[in-house]
Amino acid sequence: MLRIAVPNKGSLSEVAAEMLAEAGYSGRRDSRKLVHTDSRNGVEFFYLRPRDIATYVGSGALHVGITGRDLLLDSGSDAVEIAALDFADSTFRFAAPAGGDISDIAHLAGKRVATSYPKLVDDFLRERGVEATLVKLDGAVESAVQLGVADAVADVVSTGATLRAAGLDIFGPVILDSTALLIGGPTAHAGTDRLLRRLRGVLVARKYAILEYDLPIARLEAATEIASGIESPTVSPLKEDGWVAVRVMVLRDDANDVMDRLYDVGAKGIFVTQVHAARF
């Protein structure tokens, strides 16, 4: 069985569970359950704290796992990235009181920096020769400055709303661009490729739609320039002479714009349908 580590709590857990369900796996029904076997698909899910997932996978106890790049790097584990999963995008940044005297990483020398990701921050500052004191907190790091336990923070930033509310401004270089990942470790398993193909299928199904239209064959070049598809459009003859039916994948976000442009080059009966699952 392929042994997969999945987040049991926090912002990654729900999206990861949805993605696995869309990929055809069964999941736990009871949120207190720590292990779930999907025997039909030959996989066993272990529900673990996101922060611990890289440790389990890096040690070889579990074959693969879903976690954030920031958590992977902070763990110091030997686990490696297999694929990005297109959710939980964030940046990892320094922030300090707006209008204060810390606006560059050099200003952190001798200061206290609060973070939940001490290895990530320590590695970053050490490489740049900045000696600061790290204050390790579990969460809600943005409050550390107001509460007087730190002079600056290093934390996950998505919209920036949490920092703004705490009166903090981002400064310095981006420490890391993070996203949710499928990670792997030293224990290879033949089932990993199938899992990856399924997860990629979910990403494609979420991102793309199927566009179909009829077109005078003479306009085919112009139309395929507008929508060229992932590989190549499928072109079938229509009963009416000189016309073809075209089927092509388009980015969902572009679908309406592409439809307008195809209409302008003479396409008729243009419609878009949703992709429910895909394999590439």
Ligand SMILES: Nc1ncnc2c1ncn2[C@@H]1O[C@H](COP(=O)(O)OP(=O)(O)OP(=O)(O)O)[C@@H](O)[C@H]1O
């Ligand atoms: N607001 C956010 N937007 C995008 N990704 C986020 C956000 N907050 C946390 N993450 C990502 O989620 C992962 C952190 O997982 P974690 O379980 O700590 O989430 P959490 O929601 O902070 O949970 P907890 O409340 O237990 O701290 C990291 O990879 C981090 O980059």
Ligand SMILES: O=P(O)(O)OC[C@H]1O[C@H](OP(=O)(O)OP(=O)(O)O)[C@H](O)[C@@H]1O
């Ligand atoms: O830039 P924003 O969109 O405001 O999001 C960033 C915030 O989201 C996460 O907090 P979370 O809710 O996970 O709380 P935590 O700090 O206790 O982990 C993260 O740690 C930041 O605090």
Ligand SMILES: [Mg+2]
């Ligand atoms: Mg958090």
